[in-house]
Amino acid sequence: MEPAEFIQHSGGAIGVAWLMIAFPLVGAAILLLGGRRTDRFGHLVGVVMAVASFVVAALAFVQLLGFQPGERRRLIPLYDFIPGMAKVGLLVDPLSISFCLLITFVGSLIHVYSIGYMAHDPNRRRFFAYLNLFVAAMLLLVLADNYVALFVGWEGVGLASYLLIGFWQHKPSAATAAKKAFIVNRVGDFGLLIGIFTIFATFHSLAFAQVFPAAHGASQGTLTAIGLLLLVGACGKSAQLPLQSWLLDAMEGPTPVSALIHAATMVTAGVYLIVRSGAVFQGAETAQLVVTIVGVATLLAGAIIGTAKDDIKKALAGSTMSQIGYMVLAAGIGPAGYAFAIAHLITHGFFKADLFLGAGSVMHGMNDEVDMRKYGGLRKVMPITFVTFLIGYLAIIGFPLLSGYFTKDGIIETAMEHNAVLGWLAVIGAGVTGFYMSRLVFMTFFGAKRWEATAHPHESPAVMTWPLIILSLGAIGLGAFLIVGNRFMTFLAPAVGAPEELPTFNPFSLTGLVTLALVAAGAAFAWFRYGAAEVPAVAPRGSFLTTFARRDLYGDALNEALFMRPGQWLTRLAVFFDNRGVDGLVNGLAAGIGGSSGRLRRIQTGFVRSYALSIFVGAALLAGAWLVVGNL
């Protein structure tokens, strides 16, 4: 099934889709420019703007459903952004509206949660300003109808991420993590930019509505190049290998940020980019193959990292990497995988936000302790957090009939059909997920209390638990809703296409059963190690493999050895060369002409005014002489 035609649209909620972006943007502006005057009610402004944005998204969704499937790609022109290069408009279609609903709904819940979580922070207003800014930029990213506007949103979310990771900027670790995230993302953006240049050089247009229908006319080499370059951008934003290293450090940010930006929404932008650019990738098999390889490698790497972390947020961050790996894998497969990639992205948005906010709720009650070796037995003192977390946990490991079961299984089955090697690696990844997520739950909520003496864990206030409850409902039912009967695949088809033959869901397929068995084995192993046995207060040294996983597969060490240290040397060399080489040469020349350079300076400080004049007069004389000679 081919994607539908683009249709110019006006009227209704879709016609004012820009309001989705405008509300949170205005919110951010009010809170940042209003200063301390808005401290008292700033968080409410933030929440209202996010909810208003959700209302517009929901209305637009309803309006979109009212059209025939073949007429659901709606363009809303806005204005001429860069004359001759890009007019800006919005594209409301099943793909973008799915993202809008996810971003604004989960975003609104996290705004509400943050009222409680950040209640004691003196800069809560600024926090909400940045959250609003993020929502606006993220919506621009997914609603843009061309690559430049997409890039504006793309870097906009990067800025918001930078500001929020470094929100507690008095902490050097937070400031460093923020900077690292921005710079690593810029490496990805460099690739994305060159991809955009190539698109423009090839098509002389950056508008989706013009580029995609013409894409098949470009040579395979060009499409492969564009695809790989876009993938570099996706790797940066979505923390895929080899640009993954920033995500674990990004956990320095407040936990709602980790939930919203570094789990549910921003980090999935890479998946969006690949799916949105399907017309390009489908003409470039090599690029698609590389996408799937990156996805599989990252889903395994993230899972392995997840097994070794004692910091609850970092374990979840490894898990996020891994789950996005699944989505990237599916996105690399083509129309057969797109719907599963996005469906998993949506369910993951719910259960991972649920898990992160749950972790935040635990930290809130434990004096911001993140070391799971100092948790244990928390299920009794935090019942709501425990139950919602448990649901999120069951969803992510793919417990039958919960959300992750449907969406992740869809990815694995599709991958298996596409390429058995990729498929089996994805199955193994699911088994590892079963282990590390169970480990996390057992260490936190089960076993003996290993709390610090000062810890008095308690359940969080309602403003924090209600979002957890709502998210866990999504973690329960959303997967079945989207996948059963191919509901989501059919809905998405006008935007991204769909395979000629729709897949049928088979709960007893070999792949599915093996996956379940491996997950169960992983969970059992975790119970044996961390549930039944006592968890040591200090992490045992472990084998080489454990160290390998703990140190993020030596990603940072590699970056340091390959880029940072040579870069530092290059910088020093360049500065030295500039002072001694280039400038030295010039000063040397000057000294050679005027005597020693010291004398030069001394003489000229008093002399230079007349010197200037004499040069000027001299030049004028020269000019006169030339004229006379020239005219003879």
Added chain:
Amino acid sequence: MPWLSTLMGVSVLGALGVTLVRNDKLAKQFTLVVSLIVLALTVAMAVQFSPNGDKFQFAETYDWIPAFGVHYGVAVDGIALVLILLSVILVPIVVLASWHDAEKGKRSVRTYFSLLLVLEAMMIGVFAATDVFLFYVFFEAMLIPMYFMIGSYGGAQRSYAAVKFLLYSLFGGLLMLVAVIALYSIAGKGTFMFSDLVGTVQDVTTQKWLFLGFFIAFAIKAPLWPFHTWLPDAAAQAPAGAAVLLVGVLDKVGTYGMLRFCLELFPDAAKFFTPLVITLSVIGIVYGAIVAIGQTDMKRLIAYTSVSHFGFIAMGVFAMTTDAGAGATLYMVNHGFSTGALFLIAGFLIHRRGSQFISDYGGVQKVAPILAGTFLVAGLSSLSLPGLSTFVSEFMVLTGTYQRYVVPSVIAATGVILAAIYILWMYQRTMNGPTAESVKSLPDLNAREKWVVAPLIALLLVFGFYPKPLLDVIHPAVKDTLSSVSVTDPGAAVPVAKEGQ
């Protein structure tokens, strides 16, 4: 109405007027009013400019030295117009920012502000000149007020920096003078009017020599690598306001000159030297950024970022595509606002603490959040964050260049990564982390300083989302320039269905 002469006349009269005022405070207020009047007049002129009308508008031509065919000729096309706008917008901002800068030394406060207005007149003149000799005169004469602003009101090493600046520039100017005169005699038209000289030099070898005479002068002025070493010294020693005008406007005369004179007067030579210029530009982009990363002095760091940015501008000029050329012109304007904001806010910070060294700061965000926030925005504009106007111009330059020169523009694009490193690392070291003991009592921006920063940030934001008003004026002028070099834009490999077809 003789708009351009009026603008210059008001500035010059203002400069004279300032010296007559006996009271320093009154002198400052007077300067501010004059610069605002000039701004208002320029805006009034700009709105009457018709982008698709004559190439040069508001033209005035009078004989100056009839014996040699030298004219007082001024007019503006879209390129000159936006650069004049940049200049007259920056002057009142600089005046306000420099309110107390001239008071530290023993030199006269009034002279400083008088020099500012003299400089303003010359900045208008140099962009408006339609007579090549008149351009040369402004080009050289501009050095004088700037020399005094650095040499008399600058930092500890001001003399060294001022002399280096002057000698470098005079050397370049001398080469240009020789080329100007040679052009005059070879053309044999008995006039220095630019429009009469275009297309007169046919011989390619002659073009090459004359091109070099102009180009080296402009490459020093801009400055391009490897002619850049005077800039960090001059910018670091100049008072912040003078540094803004130096880097923001005076240096643009170099890149403006390349676009206006090197391309139009010597089209064949320009094409011949394009590979060389693009190479120098790309080296400058990467080199300037890497050296900026390694700086320990804030103002030197900002100066080196400008070396990198000038590389982008020169690359855009010589890529000879409409997108790159228009992008380069827009870049000149945006860079003025961006680097202006950086220098001025860094200047406020330095003024408070009395040190230019990055290591003397830390955790300023906590005590002066507005100062830190605006510094971050200015920094983000330097790293071309989308949403700020610098992104538009950098994007246009790179996209435009990529259409003709893939590898250079890819290397140049690494500048986006390096820029993130030099800006964010500087920001982290000065503003983040635990608050250093020595900055614990730093006050935040006061009302005057906020008024300095606000217009710059507003301009960066407005043109970041809506650059059309500037581009509408720039585009026809750039197209015209490129057609006189007789190059056409590369076409699309795969045509797409455009709207309405």
